[in-house]
Amino acid sequence: MSIITIKNEKITVDISTTAAEMQSIKANGKEYLWNGDPKFWGRRAPALFPICGSLKDDKYLFDGKFYSLNQHGFAKFSEFSVVDATDVSAEFSLCANEETLKNYPFNFDLRIKYTLNEQSIEIEYKVINNDNKDMYFSIGSHEGYMCEEGFWDYTLEFEKNEDLISADVDGSLLCERKVNLGENVRELKLSNELFDMDSLIFLNLNSKSIKLKNDNKCLRVDFKDFEALLIWTVKNSKYVCIEPWCGIPDYTTSDYDFTKKKGIIKLAPNNSSTRTHTITIEK
16 A cells, blocks of 8 residues: 655645545645544545445346445455556556456456645546446445534535435335435534434435535535435544445345346446546635
8 A cells, every 4th residue: 555645735635545545635724534543434535336335135146147245345445556646636547357356247447536626626436348248337435524523513515405305224225215304405414313324315416516514614525427425424423424426225125136226337348437526625
């Protein structure tokens, strides 16, 4: 593992080659990224690939054969190579290898690129299908943001007024239940009680931008290329994760067929798919 640092006059970002995962976001003399304290959650900002969330029984069926993948896939613990690095950008690559092919039978190249622009970090995920068959995957982010005062001191502000209907879970899988967190609202005050249901899982937001704010801090996440948004933390902790996903966990009713998995992306041979989200430090 090595650390790549990119910076400009307003923001400094450290990124590990392990998982191509940010380790620090500093601006305005403050730290904005969670520190990875294992007492609560030992990660900081892993990429989710080739699945987001969990599979039913941690397995899927493709081309007549069962394969196994743990929650969020394998990118989160894989070592990436550095494709390019400048003062204000860094690109990382993870390619199919002997280990990945055991449980994900596709010849892929996952590129993750970080680019600074003023006080914004643009994070681009590019998935390349180098195979001779259609490839199926999900891609998502899992950034945790530091909340020194405790996450319950923070409020989420959506781009638009929303009927905040969260999908509910049965264990680590989605179920058909829904939870109404508010109708025609723009803001959601965070609390321990909100996370009795584990994660807030929004599958039908009108907003493509969200702010995490209190009197001391404000950051904005723009996620126009992503269909789902998850909010997650551990009770009594000092962080909250804002997670744009292209893909969702399996439903409890899943029949394991990877090609029919809800939210799965199908990518033709010798093609690529790009998704971008942006983190902007506002205060």
